[in-house]
Amino acid sequence: MQETPFCLRTGHLLPYSMSDSNTTDFTNPSTFILQGIPGLEMAHVWISIPFCTMYAIAVLGNFTILFIVKREPSLHEPMYYFLCMLAVSDLVVSTSIVPKMLSIFWFNSREIDFSACLTQLYFIHCFSAMESGIFVAMALDRYVAICDPLRHSTILTNPVVAKIGLAIMLRGIILILPFPFLARRWPYCKTNIIPHSYCEHIAVVKLACADVSISSYYSLSVAFLVMGLDVFFIAMSYIQILRAIFSLPxxxxxxKTFGTCGSHLFIILVSYFPALFSFLTHRFGHNVPLHFHILIANVYVLMPPMLHPIIYGVRTKQIWDRLLQLLTHKGT
Incomplete structure (x- = not known):
């Protein structure tokens, strides 16, 4: 029976078939070969169009959020600081993936240096873990704002927000740091072909001709520690928030109160639901082709960065008003 590795970023299991890869003997290749989306090579150019569009919207939208918050003193509050952290995380994750992916789709540039592959791997998973932590911080902000509004400004002061941001950053850096170090120590003598459009952690280490159980079990542990605990804390926060909302007269x-946190709740669903969908698809859809799993993995890392600035820009009145003011001023 073919062994299936774990995937941290998307929270699901991806079947990587070694039967489709070359089995040339070599040791520690200087480069890897990214296949893109296996089975859909002929459609790579067409697939690149929505991916490129999503990336362009993500870059424009997230830079706009950062610019508006920086320019508008009235937005220098915890909610918008966390939103800026989310924007930076989205920019790093999407930029770590899309340029190389588009070079594969457009120019058939499939080679990636071994060190560059591990660097991409680290940035993707590290900032994904940070993003999950930011969702917890945003849920905490909404909880304090709704359940204890009179003390919001005294509880979430700027130093406290800075410490929360530092803790989120350090957690991601420390927890994901073993990923590339473990991947680097394995000998690679099976193949240098990665059946993916980017250097996903387990997709890389499964190419090693060694027992990679340490990497597999550690990535699974981190997935449960990061995703599991974060979802639990977010759920607990929103249970208390909903109780407070329904107690209003x-x-x-x-x-009105639910509307203040509705956009955040929707963002969380958009970010976590594809991971759950992919996990269930793998567990109960064993005949689902590999290219479908790869497409879901790509959409999962590209759709949230695109939707975050759109949803927050439309749903957050202060950001929307400031954006319209800037556009109107430039147009006059």
Whole structure:
């Protein structure tokens, strides 16, 4: 029976078939070969169009969020600081993946240096872990703002927000640091072909001609530690938030208060639901082709960075008003 490795970033299991790869004997290749989306090579150019569009929107939208928050003193609050952290995380994750992916799709440039592959691997997983932590911080901000509004400014002060941001960053850096170090120590003598469009952690280490159980078990442990605990804390926060909302005296007050955190809740669903969908698809859809799993993995890392600035820009009145003010001023 073919062994299936674990995938941290998307929270699901991806079947990497070694039967489709070359089995040339070599040791520690200087480069890897990224296949793109196996089975859909003829459609790479067409697939690149929506991916390139999503990336362009993500870059433009997230830089716009950073610019507006920096320019507008009234937005120098915890909610918008966390939003800026999310924008930076989105920019790093998407930029770590898309340029190389498009070079594969457009120019058939499949080679990637061994060290560059491990660097890409690290940045993807590190900032993905940070992003999950930012969601927890944003849930905490909404919890304090709704359940204890009078103390919000005294609880979430700028130093506290800075410490939360530092803790989120250090957690991602430290937890993901073993990934590239473990991957570098394995001998690679099976193949240098990665059946993926980017250097996903287990897709790389499964090419090693050694027992990579340490990498597999560690990545699974990190997935449960990061995703599992973060989802738990977010769920607990929103349970308390919903209880506070339903205890309000009028329907209008309930709807207005729920609207203040509705965009954040939607963002969380958009970010975590594809991971759950991919996991269930793998567990119960054993005949699903490999290219479908790779497409889901790509959409999962590209769609949230595109949607985050759109949803927050539309749903957050202060950001939307400031953007319209800047556009109107430039147009006059």
């Amino acid at each position: 009028t329907k209008d007050a309930q709807l």
